[in-house]
Amino acid sequence: MSTVAIQVESLSKRYRLGTIGTGSLRQDVQRWWTTAIRKKEDPFFLADSATQQKQALWALQDISFEVQQGEVLGIVGNNGAGKSxxxxxxxxxxxxxxxxxRGRGRINSLLEVGTGFQPDLTGRDNILLSGYILGMSKAEVRAKFDEIVAFAGIERFLDTPVKRYSSGMYVRLAFAVAAHLEPDILILDEVLAVGDSEFQKKCLGKIREVSHHTGRTILFVSHSMQAITNLCDKGMWLHQGKIKKIGTASAVVNEYLVSAQRIQLKQKWDDATLAPGNERIRLKLVELVPHLLTPDSPVDVRTPLTFKIEFWNLLPGETSLSMGLHLYTYSGECVFDRPTPDSLCNQGLIKAECTIPGDFLNDGAYYFSFVITRDTSVDLFRYEECLSFELEDFRGDYNYYGKWLGVVRPNFPFKLIQAGVESFAS
Structure with a gap:
């Protein structure tokens, strides 16, 4: 039977915009006594006042959810959604x-670089101090000490005050302490972006190890959708202080990304002077044509898609042109980079098209980018996110209802064959 590690009920947080304080010492003291000592509503900031309503900012409104013990919850949303x-x-x-x-167990948080560190203490002292704050004994901290230092890679600077650390060293040590001192609940905000790519990979691997092998509960906020889908069991989407969706990590991320992007299957410019381009290349049309069986058919993983482009070549004479077509998921993964062969082109209108067969891409949200080059080496024009689209899922006779893994989902031959009837013992 699963145990609830974190339970949040009807949670709201309101901030007051504008000046700090009431403007009167007597009223400030009264406000402090009412809110801090008696734990009652701020008498000078009542929600039913029209004036105060204009000064109120609800960072969170009526948030309720549960996180089970050993679960990894990824939280996504735009800046200002209320995640932090x-x-x-x-x-x-x-x-x-x-x-x-309500929470069960010890909580360790890494919400910003160096959370909980004393700047004047050394790295060694801060490791010990963090362990004590978590309620661990000196022997428990000592048992993890060498592993923490090795993971952070700060051996040479261990006895240097952390105020002299770079931001990268700071966050490396902070994450190493948070992950290795074995709290029951680990809370991570978007702090891993401070580290380099190699350290980020180590951190993501450690998060996976901590969650899957030790059964600790993790709340993880990140703008890396790939990290959310790879590491998290569940996802929660916050929008303007409210819960927009809770579900599997992949479902939440996909819906969040689709909502954030405008689905755009065609762009056409009748006025060449307003079209994207430069003195060498000017666009006329980019379009994605789904090959549907009927006009009402959904665009799903079975649907072939044809990418079309028309552009004006403004270079004089005969020029060797080529184009690279790039397909990306909205989580940042490049699905393919498909170049055309070099072609000798004169000044005028140039057309190209490329068809992606059905039963190739997985369901999800995607976008196209492209680059037009001369002599396969000189960039003439680039266009990022020129078209975007979403593919729906289709399972047919499969009874598996989980997320189909991978970016591609090819339908090439693959089947089981009965090779014989002899017994296993023979």
Whole structure:
């Protein structure tokens, strides 16, 4: 039977815009006594006042959800959606305006570079201090000490005050401490972006190890959709302080990305002076044509797609032109980079098209980019995210309802064959 590690009920957080304080010492003291000591509503900031309503910013509104023990919850949303505010409330850094948060076990948070570190203490001292704050004994911290230092890669600077660390060293040590000191609940905000790519890979591997092998609960906020889908069991999408969707990580990420991008199957420019381009290349048309069986058929993983482009070559004389077509998922993965052969082209209108067969791409959201080059080496014009589209899922006779893994889903021959009837013992 699963155990609830974090329970959030009707959580709301309201901030006041504008000046700090009431403008009166007597009222400031009264406000402090009412809110901090008596734990009651701010008497000078009432929600039913029209003036105060204009000054109110609801960072979170009526948030309720549960996280099971050993579960990894990925939280996505635009900047200002309330993700960091939610993590700070769960970490007991910020007090909510309304609602309750219940947690089971020790919580360790890494919400920004160097959270919980004392700048004047050395790296060694901060490791020990962090362990004590988590309620660990000196022997427990010592047992993990060498592993933490090796993971962070700061052996030479271990006895240097952390205020002299670079931002990268800071976050490496902070993450190493947070991940290795074995809290029951680990809360990570978008801090891994500070490290280099090699360290980010180590961090993601450690998160996977911590969640899957030790059964610890993790709340993970990231703008890397690939990291969310790879590491998280569940996803939660916050939008303007409210929960937009909760579900599997892949389903939440896909819906979030599709909503953030405008599905665009065609762009055409009748006025060449307003079309994208430069003095060498000017676009006329880019279009994606789905080959549907009927006009009402969905665009799903079985649907062939034809990419078409028309552009004006403005270069005088005969020029060797080629084009590279790039297909990306909205989580940042490049599906393919398909170049055309070199072609000798005169000044005028140039056309090209490329068909992606059905039963090749997996369901999800995608976009096209392209580059037009001269002599396969000189960039003449680039266009990022010129077209975007979404493919729906189709399973047919399959009874598997989980997310189909991978970017591509090719339908090449693959089947089981009965090779014989002899017994296993023979």
């Amino acid at each position: 505010t939610l993590l700070k409330i769960i970490s007991r850094i910020v007090r909510p305006t309304q609602g309750t948060v």
